Amino acid sequence: MHIEEEILNELRGSYLTSFYSIYLNGKYNEDISKMSQNDQGTLLHEYIHYLQNISTPFGMYMSMTSYSFMYQSLHDIIVNDTIHIPVNPILSKQSVASWKKLTAVLGTSNLDRCQFIDWSKEIRVLLDTKDVEGSKIEKAIFKVALTDGTQVDLEIGAIIVMETMSALYQSLIDPNASHPDIPYNIIMKYCQKYYPRLASDSRKLICLCYASLYTLCPGAQLIRLIKDYGNNDSIDGYTAFYQFVNSYNAGKKVDGSPKTLVEYVDEIIDIFKTKMAKILTSNLEFLDVIFEPVRLSQKWVPVVSALYDQTPFSLNHFKTIIDNVGLPYIHTSYQQYSFPNIEGKSEPSQDLIELIALQTIYSFFTTTKSDDKECELSYMCKGNIYNEDHCKNHPWTQEIKCPFSVVCNAYGIDRKKIIG
Known part of the structure; x- marks a missing residue:
């Protein structure tokens, strides 16, 4: 493997x-x-x-x-x-x-050749939990329509989170760089549709992607962070990142006290x-x-x-x-x-x-x-x-x-x- x-x-x-x-x-x-x-x-x-x-x-x-x-x-x-x-x-x-x-x-890393998301249609988001080898794994699913009319489930996982973040950073130096929707643009286009203020603030979206990678279920964590901060203009990405760091429950120490x-x-x-x-x-x-x-x-x-x-x-x-x-x-x-x-x-x-x-x-x-x-x-x-x-x-x-x-x-x- x-x-x-x-x-x-x-x-x-x-x-x-x-x-x-x-x-x-x-x-x-x-x-x-x-x-x-x-x-x-x-x-x-x-x-x-x-x-x-x-x-x-x-x-x-x-x-x-x-x-x-x-x-x-x-x-x-x-x-x-x-x-x-x-x-x-x-x-x-x-x-x-x-x-x-x-x-x-x-999560999903690509679509089959000649398949494209129909962004004019609604996207339903489902957060689901699955038991994998005794661990609770939280998944984020986008239920989308393709341009050929097909309905598919796309898993928003770590690959999409990492590539979204890297592509957004790349655009700060090379704004003309282009990428396919999956895995690079799907989160940005989703935000343009439902969280337009966040979509216009690439720095903040980068910080939310990065924060989610401090967990072991980055896709689901990113969707939650987008819901929490997507329409809140009073909190920038820097503040949102450190709010996450300071509030995240990282388990317990040997003595039973909380671990930051x-x-x-x-x-x-x-x-x-x-x-x-x-x-x-x-x-x-x-x-x-x-x-x-x-x-x-x-x-x-x-x-x-x-x-x-x-x-x-x-x-x-x-x-x-x-x-x-x-x-x-x-x-x-x-x-x-x-x-x-x-x-x-x-x-x-x-x-x-x-x-x-x-x-x-x-x-x-x-x-x-x-x-x-x-x-x-x-x-x-x-x-x-x-x-x-x-x-x-x-x-x-x-x-x-x-x-x-x-x-x-x-x-x-x-x-x-x-x-x-």
Whole structure:
């Protein structure tokens, strides 16, 4: 099983959740002011996904579920002398339960080709609760009519929340960027129909989307927040976000006293970093520092604060966020790639290199062989050292030194019998 990533219909870029990797179908420049407006907007869109991933409980829950699947698959690869591709390990009950709960709240990601929502018709909203592996999962359903007359139910889940937020942020730099209704525009068009004042305030809608990602049922939470704040002009997005943070019931501490959302997020980040340290052989560097600036306890929330500065959001605000939080791994359609390093070090952070290599190994060994299958990092080898047969058929061997082959060597994978 693989978690569906945010590639969806966004052809200009994508973000690989849990592996801190941005793909840009364009050119990247360290001085982002020298990039084209389209590329700036796409980079911001994917960077918002990165912030969603590292700062919110939902983003970290997605990552921990993904790592659980990857770890169990890699364990099978490492301990067996013969590897059959695709590897299909017996997964723990806990991992399967986490997967089922996650997929239950991801929601609708797209419509079938040539299907479109008829926005002239009424939309009925249904909030429903479903038991999934012993947990109560709240779902938000839009009952809509399509232009061909078909009636369909669309689940407003985490994918729509994340893409709505990222597309709205992108529009602040590139107002001409266009996206399909699902998953990008459906919430905005719904608000235009029923909450026009909120639809005209993209900053506020961004903040409501972001707040909902601090819960494990973001879609249903967003619909409730829209109902609570959609027609209230006296409360801006900044205030609404912090009202949510301060009022949210995040459970109880060991002593029975209430746990605040700020305390809960700090706890999740600490647990997450501990799990990461157990997965990787490298010491945490990049993955040790990126979570620190985005803790709610730091009292500076980049996504929200940048929107409500004294001056309107601009490329300078984006630069400030990057300066404080850092950039993840970036690769482009022009064969550019850039691993991050941490302040004071000139060499790329080994922990992220190892993590991306592990993800690539996991993807290669758990995917059925096909004619176009090759190592996902093959773009690193293009040029004099690129060998198509190597990258397609045996990237674990050592004639080309790349993250894939180096980590395979460290784990002894290149010395095993591999079939498939």
